Amino acid sequence: MTNSTRLLRWLTPPVRQERDDWTLLRTCADSSERLAADSEALRRLRISYRELNQQNQELKITPQHKVLIQLQARVQVILLRCRLYLDPQPTHSVSQLQEPILARILDYLREEQRYIRQQMLLSQTTQHYVRQLKVATQDVWTKTHCSPNLLLNLIRKIKNDDVHLHQPGEFLFASLNDIQEMTSEQIPDSDLSVYLRGLETARLIFFVSRRKIAWQESCELLMIAGLLHDLGWLMIKSTKNARGEKLKTDPSEIEQGHPVLGAALLGGLRGFPGDSYLTEVISQHHERLDGTGYPRGLHTSALGEYSRRLAVACRFLELKNSERELTADGIRTFEREEVAFAAALQLFRESRRGEWDETVVDQFLSALDESLLQVLIETDRHNDPFTLKRFQQQRRDEAHELIPPPHFTMDAATTESANLTENHSKL
Template sequence: MNHSTRSLRWLTPTIRRERNEWEAFCARVNDAEPLPRNAAVLSALQDQFRELDRQNRELKIPALQQELKQLQARVNVILQRCHLYLDATAVRTLSASQLPHLTRILDFVQTELVYLRQQLLLSQTTVHYLKQLVLAAEDIWTQSYCNPNYLLNLIRKIKHDDAHLDDPGQLLFLSLRDMEAVAREQIAHPDILIYLRGLEVARCSYYVSRQIPAWRDSCDLLMMAGMLHDLGWLMLNPQLAKKAGGQENQRNDERGEHPILGAALLGGLRGFPGDSYLSEVVAQHHERLDGTGYPRRLHTYHLGEHSRRMGVICRYLELKNDRRELTADGIRTCDGEELAFGAALQLYRETLQGEWDAKVSEQLFLALDKQLPEELHEADRHNDPFSLKRFQSYRPDAAHTALASPHFSLDPESRLKDSVTDHQTEI
């Protein structure tokens, strides 16, 4: 990860460049005479340091936001280093050749503090949207014909609030687990994670639609399908769950039925542009062009344009929020700032294998970062070891399961003794 653009710094500001600046800064300790304490350029740098230190001390991050707490701790470490050179009681001197490095380090701190504030604001708006989404989804359960006005009002509100956002880091979660913990503290709903995933898909769909003109006609449909695409999980029997760790309240979908159940549940939702495609998009959001998706193993010509777009967005966010598919051995973890690029690289490689629509994937990459397609091509061409292996058992594909033993024996003696019908169960 030598290129700065590979980290997609909108997810979390990378610290690698800051570390390089510190190394260059320390290498110039004895380059020249120290600056006088009253130098104008040094005074400006001290003022910037004091302002950043004040902002960091005033920033209160809840304990539930563990990832953000780690980022703030990283900021504290950097500021403590700068304290030795820029505080009023500084114990070390600076030379003129060190000032550019220290200026860039403080700029990195500023960028990270801005990101922390953005994530805190995102958690507040997310909880607000979730409350409305849960209430709107209750009508779908209780009425055979549901008026989508509540959902349409929520879509309009999201569009109004997100219209000014200029990078994906302001609407995508750094940690889905932490966001779930924050939401559960304020919303007493056992299935809040389902709505949380749907909300992130809907906001990501709108962001891509703003960047890619070809997506704008289907924006409302993609946002509606995104918010409700996992609603079929609510129809699964929680008693069937066999999850490790004893979490009996978690639902299990070994046969991949939740897309079909969700599509059936949304069949009566009418009254918005593209409503006739809603059930189809929800039913196909896990299908792949090569026929390895689920639940129906549909192939290329069976998947419409809307379903292809929804499938790519869902897959990208699934990879971003689940680190085990972004590691080569399933043990080590990824730095937060590498997750966005790792997810994009995995999606890029799956697209090359024919699993996803190449045009749709490229449109998503361009919306996330203009330089991302080129970076992904270079990383894949050099066989970047960051993401080489996917867990084959993660998705329920028939191609990845063990072949069943034949119902007859290939041994000649057995063929003489028994017939094929002898191995069939009697009715």
């Protein structure tokens, strides 16, 4: 895996490389001559170490960002290890072979801190986007036919803000739950997750469209569909009976109904390129080519190109933000950096099973990183146990269910019935 791919957050596990570097550092302890205490190389390492240590202590992360706090603590642990070699009064000397390894570890820490700062900035800009998105959807609720101008303005702002971003980790949430918890303090709303999922989907679609010509034609349509694809959830409220008790409803029925409700709600949104496809795309964003999707279980010929693209983007984020499907109900756990790579691997394997359009999935994955698709092919071929040996599907597979016991028993009544049948046949 290339170094550029290793630095892409939420696609590959860089912590594994850092662990390998420490193993190599200990191996090279006695293999070459020591650097002089006043050497230029050692001086640069000590300056970098001092700057990183100070910057890490100055990071002020809110308690809601639990994942970022964990990353900051891990950076501090690695800095304490480096202190043994780079402190003004070190306990371990540095050899010539160890110098580039320590430099690489410090570069990793610098990238880690940069990512933490990006996530802190992302949480702030997300609050602004959520406010604009909520205002833009007010007309959808109050008017039969509404103008998309507010949504188009939000899309233009996202394009202007994201045009300089070159890594998915710069706009994908480290943890959707953490972002939601922090944003809820400024914007109290029980349906906040619907808007956050929409924003992340729209930004991911724009990122892919910048790198794939085939996606550019439908970029505006897919971004609006991404912003609004889960709006049907807002129409689903828990109902109560006359005594104020919540009525029992099958969660799967509620989940499978939101695409249709969202499409019906957005039927009057017109005035942008591809607006006639909006309701179709939103109603089909959970459909799969093999007919196992919902709500209607459509097959290959019934799914349009735009619907296939939005479905792939939604599926990737669904896997990234919901680790239950990747961790087999808690049986297996992962490093945080591994989750998005595991989601990409799951999406790749599902496409090879015929659930998603292979061409669309390959375009999507190669847009995230040029070498990612090839890495996934090799990982799937060798069944790398580090990334994932097997995924557990949330959808129940009837073919693998236990066979129910027989509904009859070989008792006296059954024997008597068998004798009567035998005598009747002799007659």
